[in-house]
Amino acid sequence: MQAPPPNIALFQLIAGKWVAQAISVVARFRVADHLAAGPKTAAELAAITNTNAGHLYRILRAVATVGVLEEQPGQRFALTPVGEYLRSGVPGSMRAVATYCCDPWSWKPWGDLAETVRTGTPAFDRMFGMGAFDYLSRHPDEFATFNEGMTGFSGIESAAAVKVYDFSRYGTIADVGGGHGLLLTTILKAAPNSRGVVFDLPEVVAGAVPTIETAGLAGRCTTQGGSFFETAPAADLHVMKHIIHDWNDEKATQILKCCRRAVRPGGKLVLVEMVIAPGGDPAAKLLDLEMMVLCDGKERTEAEYATLLAGAGYRLTRVVPTESPACVIEAEPV
Numbered sequence: 001m002q003a004p005p006p007n008i009a010l011f012q013l014i015a016g017k018w019v020a021q022a023i024s025v026v027a028r029f030r031v032a033d034h035l036a037a038g039p040k041t042a043a044e045l046a047a048i049t050n051t052n053a054g055h056l057y058r059i060l061r062a063v064a065t066v067g068v069l070e071e072q073p074g075q076r077f078a079l080t081p082v083g084e085y086l087r088s089g090v091p092g093s094m095r096a097v098a099t100y101c102c103d104p105w106s107w108k109p110w111g112d113l114a115e116t117v118r119t120g121t122p123a124f125d126r127m128f129g130m131g132a133f134d135y136l137s138r139h140p141d142e143f144a145t146f147n148e149g150m151t152g153f154s155g156i157e158s159a160a161a162v163k164v165y166d167f168s169r170y171g172t173i174a175d176v177g178g179g180h181g182l183l184l185t186t187i188l189k190a191a192p193n194s195r196g197v198v199f200d201l202p203e204v205v206a207g208a209v210p211t212i213e214t215a216g217l218a219g220r221c222t223t224q225g226g227s228f229f230e231t232a233p234a235a236d237l238h239v240m241k242h243i244i245h246d247w248n249d250e251k252a253t254q255i256l257k258c259c260r261r262a263v264r265p266g267g268k269l270v271l272v273e274m275v276i277a278p279g280g281d282p283a284a285k286l287l288d289l290e291m292m293v294l295c296d297g298k299e300r301t302e303a304e305y306a307t308l309l310a311g312a313g314y315r316l317t318r319v320v321p322t323e324s325p326a327c328v329i330e331a332e333p334v
């Protein structure tokens with residue numbers, strides 16, 4: 001297909017706003033789950049989802065133009081390979097991600113991006129009068145969708161991390177800010193002699209128990225509720241995936257210092273994060289903006305990670321790329 005003229009190419013980028021919201025509606029009404037057994041008409045889907053048939057058809061038709069669904073004759077729709085990932089419960093599901101990214105708490109602050117750039121302060125705090133995680137703690141339904149989304153991302157990244165890093169040399173591994181525990185259970189399956197603890201806010205870590213039990217790891221893995229600004233479990237390895245990027249340098253240092261105090265002799269630290277590289281993966285540079293708007297966090301370069309870690313008593317020892325956009329960043333106490 002011929003490339004569009006530059007002004008149309010630009011317009012197609014701007015229309016990303018419409019695409020994201022339309023996909024989120026498909027996700028919210030679990031359309032992909034209803035299509036899992038085979039194609040259905042817009043009218044059938046509207047009846048199942050209790051939505052307006054005409055409006056739902058227009059959403060499905062639009063989403064089909066970007067490859068998430070296939071439109072067939074008679075206003076009938078089928079899942080494409082991309083759309084399969086809008087199903088719930090499939091490994092790597094993006095259903096909850098599509099939903100939470102367009103939930104008001106996550107969507108509205110983006111309308112204030114220009115002010116964020118002007119002032120250098122996150123839109124979220126200005127708009128909601130508190131930090132994003134304080135807000136989520138007070139809104140359990142939205143937090144549940146967010147945590148489900150994190151687990152969706154985590155499937156790909158956790159499998160990729162254990163392929164490139166040998167976790168089996170650590171006796172006790174603490175996943176700090178470990179959410180619903182998918183990373184740690186993936187690690188413990190690859191490290192059969194290690195034990196683990198998932199550490200997160202009390203209301204979140206409760207959600208890790210089913211993951212641990214389903215993985216058959218209840219004998220080797222526990223959970224602990226608390227704040228990583230105050231404490232971290234004693235461990236030979238502290239792992240943090242997509243934690244440090246949520247916070248500015250001052251707060252990130254506070255978290256790292258808690259791990260540093262709790263690391264056992266000979267122990268280490270592993271961060272699983274995207275690393276900004278010149279000309280590198282655009283995902284890191286775009287996720288960086290989400291951090292800017294929502295939580296005053298940032299994606300960092302390797303040099304920025306080295307400086308941050310040094311300020312908390314660690315030396316960055318290596319950065320190992322994975323087949324996912326995230327890298328394994330290893331550091332040792334100094």
Ligand SMILES: C[S@@+](CC[C@H](N)C(=O)[O-])C[C@H]1O[C@@H](n2cnc3c(N)ncnc32)[C@H](O)[C@@H]1O
Binds near residue numbers: 200229
């Ligand atoms: C971006 S999510 C990453 C979750 C998980 N590591 C993953 O990659 O799927 C950030 C996590 O930090 C947790 N968190 C936020 N504030 C916290 C705090 N003060 N103490 C402990 N955990 C916290 C959240 O509950 C959430 O699980």
